[in-house]
Amino acid sequence: MKSAPTLSSAFLHPAGQSLPEPLLALRKQRASALVDMPLPTRKTENWKYSSKYLKLADDMAISLPTEGKGGNSLAVPGYKVVFNNGVMIPEASEYPDLDGIIIQSFSDLDEDDAKAVSLQLGSTLDHDQAQFARVNGARFEDGLFIRLLPGAVLDQPLFVIHETTADDSGSAYPRIYVEAGANSQMTLVEEYISSGDASALVNTVTEFNLADGANITSIRLNMEGENVQHIGATGVLQQRSSRFESHCVGFGGPLRRHDLQVRLEGEGAETKLNGVVVTQGKQHYDNHTSIDHVAAHCNSEETYRNIAADQSHAIFNGRIHIHQDAQKSNADMNNKNLLLSNGAEIDTKPELEIYADDVKCAHGATIGQLDETSVFYLVSRGIGRRQANVLLTMAFINELVQQIPVEAVRETAQARLNDFFEQTFQEA
Amino acid sequence: MLSIKNLHASVEGKEILKGINLEIKAGEVHAIMGPNGSGKSTLSQVLAGNDAFEVTSGEVTLNGDNLLDQETEERAREGIFLAFQYPVEIPGVSNLQFLRTAVNAMRKHKGEEEMNAAEFMKLAKEVSKQVDLDPAFLKRGVNEGFSGGEKKRNEIMQALLLQPKLAILDETDSGLDIDALQVVSNGVNALRAEDRAILMVTHYQRLLNHIVPDYVHVLAGGKIVKSGGRELALELEERGYGWLGIKDEDTSN
Numbered sequence: 001m002k003s004a005p006t007l008s009s010a011f012l013h014p015a016g017q018s019l020p021e022p023l024l025a026l027r028k029q030r031a032s033a034l035v036d037m038p039l040p041t042r043k044t045e046n047w048k049y050s051s052k053y054l055k056l057a058d059d060m061a062i063s064l065p066t067e068g069k070g071g072n073s074l075a076v077p078g079y080k081v082v083f084n085n086g087v088m089i090p091e092a093s094e095y096p097d098l099d100g101i102i103i104q105s106f107s108d109l110d111e112d113d114a115k116a117v118s119l120q121l122g123s124t125l126d127h128d129q130a131q132f133a134r135v136n137g138a139r140f141e142d143g144l145f146i147r148l149l150p151g152a153v154l155d156q157p158l159f160v161i162h163e164t165t166a167d168d169s170g171s172a173y174p175r176i177y178v179e180a181g182a183n184s185q186m187t188l189v190e191e192y193i194s195s196g197d198a199s200a201l202v203n204t205v206t207e208f209n210l211a212d213g214a215n216i217t218s219i220r221l222n223m224e225g226e227n228v229q230h231i232g233a234t235g236v237l238q239q240r241s242s243r244f245e246s247h248c249v250g251f252g253g254p255l256r257r258h259d260l261q262v263r264l265e266g267e268g269a270e271t272k273l274n275g276v277v278v279t280q281g282k283q284h285y286d287n288h289t290s291i292d293h294v295a296a297h298c299n300s301e302e303t304y305r306n307i308a309a310d311q312s313h314a315i316f317n318g319r320i321h322i323h324q325d326a327q328k329s330n331a332d333m334n335n336k337n338l339l340l341s342n343g344a345e346i347d348t349k350p351e352l353e354i355y356a357d358d359v360k361c362a363h364g365a366t367i368g369q370l371d372e373t374s375v376f377y378l379v380s381r382g383i384g385r386r387q388a389n390v391l392l393t394m395a396f397i398n399e400l401v402q403q404i405p406v407e408a409v410r411e412t413a414q415a416r417l418n419d420f421f422e423q424t425f426q427e428a
Numbered sequence: 429m430l431s432i433k434n435l436h437a438s439v440e441g442k443e444i445l446k447g448i449n450l451e452i453k454a455g456e457v458h459a460i461m462g463p464n465g466s467g468k469s470t471l472s473q474v475l476a477g478n479d480a481f482e483v484t485s486g487e488v489t490l491n492g493d494n495l496l497d498q499e500t501e502e503r504a505r506e507g508i509f510l511a512f513q514y515p516v517e518i519p520g521v522s523n524l525q526f527l528r529t530a531v532n533a534m535r536k537h538k539g540e541e542e543m544n545a546a547e548f549m550k551l552a553k554e555v556s557k558q559v560d561l562d563p564a565f566l567k568r569g570v571n572e573g574f575s576g577g578e579k580k581r582n583e584i585m586q587a588l589l590l591q592p593k594l595a596i597l598d599e600t601d602s603g604l605d606i607d608a609l610q611v612v613s614n615g616v617n618a619l620r621a622e623d624r625a626i627l628m629v630t631h632y633q634r635l636l637n638h639i640v641p642d643y644v645h646v647l648a649g650g651k652i653v654k655s656g657g658r659e660l661a662l663e664l665e666e667r668g669y670g671w672l673g674i675k676d677e678d679t680s681n
Contacts, residue, residue, distance in 0.1 A: 372480075377516040377570075380476050381530035381586060382504035382537065391529065395520025395569075 007037040007135065010061035011171075016087070016141035018107050020114035026121065031138035037131070046129055049315045049347050050286040053255040055229065057169070060201045063141060064170035077408045078157040078189070079103075085164055086172040087142040100152030100184075106143035106175070117145055121177060124207040124235030129290060130259040133233040136173045136205045143175035148184035150211070157187040157219075157406050164193070164228055166200035176206040180214035180242075187217040189409055192232075194224040199254075204232040210242040212266060219409050222250040222258070223416055229255035240266030240295075247404045248275040249413045251420070252283025252312055260289045264298035264326075274404075275304040276397045276413075278420050279312035279344075286315040291333075293326040293359075302333040305397045308344035309424040319351040322359050329359040337367040338396050340424060390421045429454045429625050430475075430594055435486035437474045443484070444470040446650035452594070457626045459636055459661060462647035463669050468629045469513060471647070472598040475627075476510035477503050490594065505537040507593030511583035511600050518570035523582070526570045527552055531589055552589070558618065559585045560611045576603035577612075584615035595619055596627045601635035613638030633661040648674040 012031045017024065040047030040054065064085040079095035081088065081103065088105035095103055109117060127134050144160060162174045178188065190206060202224065208216055224230055230253060236244050250256060262271050277285045291300045306314040316335045337346040350363045370392050378388035394417065404410045430452040437445040444467045452458050462468050474481045475488065477500035488495040490506060498506065532542040543551070553563045559581040571579050580600055587595050597616065601609055616639050619626065628641065644660040645652045654660065654672055
């Protein structure tokens with residue numbers, strides 16, 4: 001019998017040593033725990049549909065060298081932090097020194113803060129479900145630490161541009177940790193982009209730790225190129241009456257995976273998760289979400305839409321776990337999928353585990369094609385068939401795109417969607 | 429303007445139209461009446477180019493051009509307009525965006541400048557008043573949550589915006605109360621013009637009290653079995669379809 005594949009030891013050796021000592025120690029400890037980490041196969045339940053897309057050659061283990069110029073040219077309507085290959089580029093970053101708000105790269109943390117961060121990193125995630133977050137924990141070269149003191153409000157969105165530059169094969173491990181004090185507020189926009197033709201692996205972890213009454217909006221745009229495999233995990237911990245809102249827009253690639261885990265630990269916490277995925281060609285995208293209703297009286301609302309064209313493959317797995325004491329939980333999960341070609345594949349799976357008896361929990365999933373009656377209605381008004389297809393495809397996700405609360409992000413997403421339509425629908 | 433010669437059409441292998449002949453000249457209003465299942469809606473759909481119906485033989489020309497060779501959108505650009513019996517709801521596409529896209533597709537086809545959002549908004553508001561539709565409907569999804577009457581008014585609004593050569597109205601009166609019928613009829617009457625023809629398909633003659641046709645045809649079993657003037661509709665109302673030797677299971681109402 002062939003033995004199960006394990007993570008190559010090449011992946012256990014980070015290059016950069018410029019982190020404060022407590023973080024270096026943490027990384028070392030995490031790396032030693034990773035020896036013989038099994039790699040997912042099609043028999044691994046949470047990688048069932050995606051393991052075949054995962055390609056982890058040894059040359060991909062090399063840390064991509066950081067280039068100082070990355071992301072300079074990107075104008076954003078807000079504050080900006082630029083990372084290149086997982087390392088912050090201070091010269092390209094623009095954000096003010098604000099009262100009650102600390103925005104710092106991991107490398108710049110002093111010994112005490114680094115120690116505090118090292119104790120918290122990874123605490124928001126279930127690593128058994130997001131296995132690759134462990135690899136990030138052993139490999140991150142830098143990261144972004146954001147601390148909002150109680151009551152602090154960031155007045156503009158903070159854009160974190162994660163650019164991967166791969167002139168040779170390699171990997172990058174972006175990491176963000178947000179500690180949101182009581183009643184603090186911010187909007188964080190993560191944009192993942194890439195340049196260079198070599199194949200790269202981007203392995204990201206973003207964590208949000210929300211104290212009582214904190215209100216965080218997270219926007220995640222995944223727009224890396226055709227040679228980038230992306231495995232990302234986002235962990236969210238929510239205390240009493242906190243509110244978390246997430247908008248994920250993802251474009252397919254050779255491998256795209258995002259795990260989003262939310263734990264509602266304090267009563268009255270609310271979470272809203274929106275997601276849009278479009279794939280074409282032979283692209284892949286896999287969203288795994290998980291919401292744990294641990295405390296009573298919490299609300300969760302989740303809406304994900306996938307559009308798959310050509311021979312592409314999109315996956316949605318939505319888990320809701322309502323714990324025994326989480327009475328009066330209100331959970332609503334909805335996933336709709338649109339197949340634009342006979343060769344495309346979409347797999348959707350709701351997973352509900354309910355251990356409390358007084359809860360409302362609704363879920364729905366559909367997979368369909370463009371409605372021929374609607375197409376006929378549009379073309380009968382002189383609208384070209386191609387444009388009719390575009391209008392109807394856009395209509396499928398428009399509601400979610402319009403809900404993204406930052407106009408510049410909506411525009412960026414729309415421009416990429418237009419490219420997708422351009423390539424997907426040919427003129428008759 | 430429109431010439432239909434010996435038109436046969438099937439759906440899923442079943443022949444519905446069995447040799448239709450009809451000539452419509454510019455400026456004329458024709459009504460096609462007939463019992464359920466006689467092929468009225470099929471004729472409308474075939475003229476508009478719905479792929480679900482297969483034309484097995486016959487010929488249809490619009491101003492001399494072969495219509496059956498053209499795609500649905502080409503027919504629309506050449507001036508065919510079908511007011512649907514059951515207008516489709518399309519959430520996620522605003523009515524305004526839909527209407528402007530359609531109007532601009534027509535303008536582009538005619539070599540005219542496309543209208544910008546502001547210009548079009550002004551025009552759309554005017555036309556929506558003409559069919560007594562609150563301009564707030566422009567911002568909603570296409571027909572989304574519209575009542576039956578609102579949907580029909582939206583259809584007529586589209587006809588007024590697109591200014592077709594031939595407007596085909598498929599059961600435009602169905603589901604309308606008397607006030608809505610009046611509004612819709614006013615809209616249709618506003619469409620009447622010397623260079624435009626109107627073809628009304630209807631089960632009941634009450635619409636014809638409001639929109640007075642020049643010719644009335646009776647469709648039964650996939651063929652036009654009788655043609656006449658306005659008085660034919662009145663006679664049908666009085667005597668039903670039976671005297672023409674047609675079975676009609678649904679003449680009550």
